[in-house]
Amino acid sequence: MNILEIKNLTKTYGNKNANDNITVTLENGLYGLLGPNGAGKTTFMKQITTLIEPSKGEIIYNGKNIKELNEEYRAVLGYLPQEFGVYKNFSAQQFLQYVAALKGMNKKQAKNKIKELLELVGLYEVRNKAVDKFSGGMKRRVGIAQALLNDPKILVLDEPTAGLDPQERARFRNLLSQISKDKIIILSTHIISDIESIAKETIMIKDGAMLMKGNHKEILSGMEGKVYCIKTSNENEVMEIQNSYKVVNIQRSIDHVELRVVSDKMPRYENVEIIEPKFEDVYMFYFDLENTREV
Structure with missing residues (x-):
């Protein structure tokens, strides 16, 4: 069992706390890290990976x-x-060999692991092609492979599925679910479906502080009675609702419009019903989004 204890973690830049007194304990399993841009997610992960020093607090691994553990x-x-x-002239295989050497892996161990990982991320057939010629999604898969090279016990992934197509994302989610039983995996993403089905728990960060875990x-139980469907055929009313409430999405049909709304109080409109919450409702409720999704 791996246990990572994060105690009163604070990172200050000037007069602003990028992370503010975060305390959380993580054990084997996958944890989704959710929050808007600028919430402090990347700062949190960089402290866990020792890339930056906390201003206050400590991180304890297995006691x-x-x-003190250092290397x-x-x-x-x-x-x-x-x-x-990545180095643009390296092939995928050469790049992973380079990273393996930096991690201190012996050549035989590295050769077998690299072959396994290239097959796992679907790049074995193009292993000798220059990474510079890869698509954005393929480069991301090289990044995923290098993160797994040393069979880590703590795996930290910052927006790992950016640039991946839906099939690649599904494959990656299945992989994470498979390996999370004996690892602590922290996955930061804006794609809610990436964590909705596989996360053991979700950690929500807002303004540098932990909002909930x-x-x-x-998490969905806290949204009961806060998600509504409003039906209207009045376009002026549609605009009014958008200006007054957090609208998750808008769905149009021939004769009416349905708006999915999150609110602490029931909207005062004629055709309103309480509906079951979804995970995307949670994000809209706690974090302001710039754009409403219209379908």
């Missing part, structure tokens, strides 16, 4: 401070940053 802790880490760069059922 020992990660500062021993880094040896169990896998990390895929949001901005992932819970499993899918627990």
Whole structure:
């Protein structure tokens, strides 16, 4: 069992706390990290991966401070940053061999692992092609492979499915679900479906602080009675609702419009009903979004 204890974690830049007194304990399993841009998710992950030092607080892995563990802790880490760069003239295989050497893996161990991972992410057939010629999604898959090279016990993934098509995302979700039984996986994403079906728990961060942590059922239970469907055929009313409420999506038919709304109080319109919450409702309720989705 792996246990990661994060205690009063705070990171300050000038007068602003990018992370503010975050305390959470993580065990084996996959944790979704949810929050808007600028919420402090990347800062949180960079402290876990030792890329930046906390201003206050500590991180404990299996009972020992990660500062004391030092290289021993880094040896169990896998990390895929949001901005992932590769040497453009390297092939996928050469790049993974290079990363394996940096991680201190012996050549035989690295050769077998690289073959396994290239097959796993669907790049074995193009292993000798220059990464510079890869699509964005293929480059992302190289990044996923390098994060898994050392069979990490703590795997931190910052927007790992950016640029992947739906089939690739599904394959990646299945992979994470499969390997999460003996690892702590932290997955930051804006694609709610990436964590909705596979996350053991979701951690929600807003303004640098932890808003809540819970499993899918627990988080959705807090949304009961806060999600509504409003039907109207009046376009002026549609605009009024959009200006007055958080609208998750708008669906148009021939003779009316249905608006999915999240609100603490029932909207005062003629044709309103309470409906079952979905995970995307949670995001809209707690975080302001710039755009309403119209379908």
